[in-house]
Amino acid sequence: NxxxxxxxxxxxxxxxxxLKKYNTLLVEDDPYSALRFSGEPLPPICSLAPELVVYAGTFSKVLAPGLRVGFCTAPEVIQKWLVMAKQGVDLHTSTFNQALAAEYLAGGHLQAQLPKIIALYRPRQQAMLAAMRKRFPDCLHWAEPAGGMFIWVEGPPGSDMEAVYHQAVKEHVAFVPGQFFYARPGGGRHTLRLNFTVVDEPTIERAIGLLGDILARELA
Ligand SMILES: Cc1ncc(COP(=O)(O)O)c(C=O)c1O
Known part of the structure; x- marks a missing residue:
């Protein structure tokens, strides 16, 4: 993402x-690997260098974002520091929510749920990509992700997707202008991120049609 x-x-x-050559620590932020629509599952880097990776996962994408429960593995020497830092930030994650997540895992519900989520999201992604191919102007480019929740789109240099955004919301279509993912001010104004998981295929098709028309108008 x-x-x-x-x-x-x-x-x-x-x-x-x-990591091994330079004895360096990596933070691996991995919220989406379980949502894989194509290709073989791939091992996280933490399994290839466990002593040098702090791995962060979350239940937000596979159970419920509102639970606010995630998890972390880390080399033993820094575990106690992570616990202290977490206590400093929010004192404690809800015990009830942690118990729910534990029950979900222990009861085998995640394995049962994942294929259902994937079966829901994959056709939505395909519907979005098909509509984009049909309705987006040729000057836009995007990749076809093997999973996750988003499609990242690049417009021509100099284009301003925030201006497109303001036109799109008037027609009740929303996306995230890509500039907000850039650390450098002014970076990424020509990019945008689309989400395909929230609405059904007919709505996606309609929204992409509207957005395609707005993009064609704004980028003309
Ligand atoms: C890159 C990335 N990391 C981590 C997360 C996890 O978020 P949460 O705070 O809901 O666990 C997200 C969710 O949007 C994400 O996109």
């Missing part, structure tokens, strides 16, 4: 080798 790219197995091994 936001690009929807998946690191290949070879790149994962290369990153693990670099």
């Amino acid at each position: 936001p690009t929807g790219r998946t690191l290949t197995l070879q790149r994962r091994h290369q990153v693990a080798e670099l």
